[in-house]
Amino acid sequence: NAGVTQTPKFQVLKTGQSMTLQCAQDMNHEYMSWYRQDPGMGLRLIHYSVGAGITDQGEVPNGYNVSRSTTEDFPLRLLSAAPSQTSVYFCASSRDTDSYEQYFGPGTRLTVT
Amino acid sequence: AQSVTQLDSHVSVSEGTPVLLRCNYSSSYSPSLFWYVQHPNKGLQLLLKYTSAATLVKGINGFEAEFKKSETSFHLTKPSAHMSDAAEYFCVVSDLEDNDMRFGAGTRLTVKP
Numbered sequence A: 001n002a003g004v005t006q007t008p009k010f011q012v013l014k015t016g017q018s019m020t021l022q023c024a025q026d027m028n029h030e031y032m033s034w035y036r037q038d039p040g041m042g043l044r045l046i047h048y049s050v051g052a053g054i055t056d057q058g059e060v061p062n063g064y065n066v067s068r069s070t071t072e073d074f075p076l077r078l079l080s081a082a083p084s085q086t087s088v089y090f091c092a093s094s095r096d097t098d099s100y101e102q103y104f105g106p107g108t109r110l111t112v113t
Numbered sequence B: 001a002q003s004v005t006q007l008d009s010h011v012s013v014s015e016g017t018p019v020l021l022r023c024n025y026s027s028s029y030s031p032s033l034f035w036y037v038q039h040p041n042k043g044l045q046l047l048l049k050y051t052s053a054a055t056l057v058k059g060i061n062g063f064e065a066e067f068k069k070s071e072t073s074f075h076l077t078k079p080s081a082h083m084s085d086a087a088e089y090f091c092v093v094s095d096l097e098d099n100d101m102r103f104g105a106g107t108r109l110t111v112k113p
Helices: none
Strands: A004-007 A010-013 A019-025 A031-037 A043-051 A054-057 A064-066 A076-078 A087-094 A108-112 B003-006 B010-014 B019-021 B023-026 B032-038 B044-050 B056-058 B064-068 B073-078 B087-094 B101-103 B107-112
Touching: A004 A087, A010 A019, A019 A031, A019 A087, A043 A064, A043 B101, B003 B087, B003 B101, B010 B019, B019 B107, B023 B032, B023 B087, B032 B064, B032 B073, B044 B056, B044 B064, B044 B073, B073 B087
Parallel strands: A010 A108, B010 B107
Antiparallel strands: A004 A019, A019 A076, A031 A043, A031 A087, A043 A054, A064 A076, A087 A108, B003 B023, B019 B073, B023 B073, B032 B044, B032 B087, B056 B064, B064 B073, B087 B101, B087 B107
């Protein structure tokens, strides 16, 4: 099992550019989520999905889109990058929404200039 | 909605001395509580979890935490710190009301030789 994989590891964008952060898991987990990590603020939930075809907003969804066409993949799209989106992004998955024992990817460090 | 407060942003201990990282939570329902550890430039790893079974929870690497409902606390302890314990620690709460997890701001643990 590769677990949860994320690409790219690092990315620099200019303000206004768009891009997609990729996330995949090979554990057949139903629940997947995206977080951003900023200093002194812990991790904040951006979007989550409880299964293929189902997504919902988390705590800080503005400026981000997600889709879940398959169980394995959960990409995060930045529509028009802003410097406030400079952060480290983590994707996570878990077997279900009861135990919430999440497995995290290695993270993507994004800088928006 | 649930929330979690980590009472110390930074804790410094000497190698071989006890570790105490404090966490208080707020939840409308019976919560699930977790501690995650993040080593520098790494993803998050689950240390332990409480999901309404035994109130004293043992985790990996000698860590344990006690769920105290009357104090709404879930403090993380370890009898003897190792240099390898130096990392950032996150307390996390989830419950049935919100379909997500809420992270504390994190506690950075420094271990002095």
